[in-house]
Amino acid sequence: MLAVVDSLTGQGERFAKKLGIPYVNIANYDGNKDDILLLTRSFNFGEVTQEAQDFMEQYGAYVKGVAVSGNRNWGTNFGAAGDKISKAYGVELVLKYEGSGFSKDVACVKAWIEREKQEL
Ligand SMILES: Cc1cc2nc3c(=O)[nH]c(=O)nc-3n(C[C@H](O)[C@H](O)[C@H](O)COP(=O)(O)O)c2cc1C
Numbered sequence: 001m002l003a004v005v006d007s008l009t010g011q012g013e014r015f016a017k018k019l020g021i022p023y024v025n026i027a028n029y030d031g032n033k034d035d036i037l038l039l040t041r042s043f044n045f046g047e048v049t050q051e052a053q054d055f056m057e058q059y060g061a062y063v064k065g066v067a068v069s070g071n072r073n074w075g076t077n078f079g080a081a082g083d084k085i086s087k088a089y090g091v092e093l094v095l096k097y098e099g100s101g102f103s104k105d106v107a108c109v110k111a112w113i114e115r116e117k118q119e120l
Pocket residue numbers: 006007008009010011012013040041042043044045046047069070071072074077078079080098099100
């Protein structure tokens with residue numbers, strides 16, 4: 001599993017580092033055909049970033065799950081990009097988490113990664 005990170009202020013990278021799997025910035029993804037966990041964010045009241053949209057259009061077939069960094073101050077728009085990506089592309093929404101994630105968030109996503117590995 002490869003984490004592909006769409007991050008503006010670095011929270012997504014900080015979360016990726018805790019997962020113990022390789023990760024790459026979305027801008028540097030080289031077409032590697034591993035299963036992908038997309039780590040993205042919401043902007044502009046729950047919108048999906050252009051980077052994440054373009055990535056899903058091009059490489060969505062490899063994306064097994066999406067996890068979204070956000071902030072609960074955004075109310076119903078908290079992590080809303082994750083709901084939109086999941087619905088539009090039929091990808092599992094693994095987790096919405098705040099900032100760079102608490103240890104329970106890391107544990108949740110690590111458990112998902114393990115389950116995915118066993119399904120191979
Ligand atoms: C302009 C702007 C809009 C944002 N909109 C949302 C939003 O709609 N929903 C949400 O949960 N977080 C929103 N956030 C918070 C970011 O998603 C959050 O800070 C996230 O951790 C950033 O991840 P990154 O550091 O990987 O870029 C917004 C932040 C900014 C600066």
